[in-house]
Amino acid sequence: MNSKLLPWQAKLWQSLAGRNQQAHAYLLHGPAGSGKRELAECFAAFLLCRAPVAQQPCRRCTACKLYAADTHPDLIRLEPEEAGKAILIASVRDLVERILQTSQQGGRKVVIVEPAEAMTTGSANALLKSLEEPAGSTIFVLISHQLSFLLPTIKSRCVLQACPLPTEQESVNWLQEQQPELSVEQCRTLIALASGAPLYAKKLLADDVLTVRDQVVNGVKQLFKQQSTPSELAVAWAKIPQELLFDWFCQWAQLILRYKITEDESQLGLADMRVVLKFVASKAPLERLLETQDWLLEHRQKVLRRVPLRADLLLEGLLVRWQALLPR
Missing domain, CATH: 1.20.272 (Zinc Finger, Delta Prime; domain 3)
Structure with a gap:
């Protein structure tokens, strides 16, 4: 899987990759369509890389090649089985069993959870102990589009990283690069309809x-x-x-x-x-x-x-x- 930072994420990246010591759990939160998943994937690639260079994955080591092929055994993604549905307690229990196992590549294990608010109360509680004391060198990256929906106990166990929307001009520039057939005015309209979220605007365009x-x-x-x-x-x-x-x-x-x-x-x-x-x-x-x-x-x-x-x-x-x- 290819991962690429979005143009407005430079400061966010520094807040994550530039840390002297990585935390065991992060919670990326902000409006849907602001690029949190893209940031999380880039961060996962960085954390899994065995020889990062200048706060970037080297893209040459075995871990990077496995990530690029979307076959890295130590990267786990926890999502609802169907869009819009809940993350069930059985899925969380399966995840906990997996992270208790030894890392297959001998490095970190990374878990991406999206959207974190899709966890039921039971599934969120099932994750608490692992969030507080992750097995081995596991790092959790939770993504939330509705931070207020999360249990306080989940939020308190993570480093919270706000992911704000880009400026309107940054959004328009990005959307026009993605969809060069659109006029500036059409891009502005789509960005407005998406409440300023450029990735959501691109999805809305695809949905007519x-x-x-x-x-x-x-x-x-x-x-x-x-x-x-x-x-x-x-x-x-x-x-x-x-x-x-x-x-x-x-x-x-x-x-x-x-x-x-x-x-x-x-x-x-x-x-x-x-x-x-x-x-x-x-x-x-x-x-x-x-x-x-x-x-x-x-x-x-x-x-x-x-x-x-x-x-x-x-x-x-x-x-x-x-x-x-x-x-x-």
């Missing part, structure tokens, strides 16, 4: 997010004009990821509240919703806006935590509250 965005924006306008009902839109949006919808509606609620206080049109977000948001801000009672925002944030957390909810009823509830922002 610009078409989805048009569908949702047009649906909101139809809702306010009473050309579509909440139940009709809930059916039409059934295949759109709930995380994406809740991200957008939470952003819109925040932008409406900000404009209601500041009346600064430059802070109304992307052009496709500015007129709508300005209109809602002029009509919606502040108390109702605050109630709607609280509901959105509460249910966004449930969506992120994968709480089992009926998708159609959840979306319909969202749209009923959104429509009710405008008094009849």
Whole structure:
């Protein structure tokens, strides 16, 4: 497997590879799509290398060649069996058994856990002793997109390394290098839709997010004009990821509240919703806006935590509250 640092990760790399003595467990945390997994893979390659040079893996030793081929026996990745599912206690117990064994290459063992918040309470507790006293020379690298979801006992056993988003310009430059067919304006739009996360923006592009965005924006306008009902839109949006919808509606609620206080049109977000948001801000009672925002944030957390909810009823509830922002 090839691993390459992203352009904005130089300081993060120095914080990890530049340490005089490596810790037994690290927790990389920050927004999804900021490049934490790429950083973790680079760090794993560095830790496994038998002859690093200038804080970089040599890429010539046996360990480096095994890593590049994705066959290094002392690199263990712990992930959910299916995306969006939990990391089960059985998987953690299997991991603990593996790290108790002697290193096959005679060096370190490295364990990457992503996303760490996918561990159930039981699986997280099963990992605690190994995190506190790793067998042999094992180093854990945990990755979290939602740090608040992790047990305090997990966080307290790791060196916490924040992985912030790059600047907008760094994100745009990187995305345009990756997708040279895109204009600067298209890159800026995608970065905004991804809340500043460049790798997430690239994924959204692959998922045709610009078409989805048009569908949702047009649906909101139809809702306010009473050309579509909440139940009709809930059916039409059934295949759109709930995380994406809740991200957008939470952003819109925040932008409406900000404009209601500041009346600064430059802070109304992307052009496709500015007129709508300005209109809602002029009509919606502040108390109702605050109630709607609280509901959105509460249910966004449930969506992120994968709480089992009926998708159609959840979306319909969202749209009923959104429509009710405008008094009849």
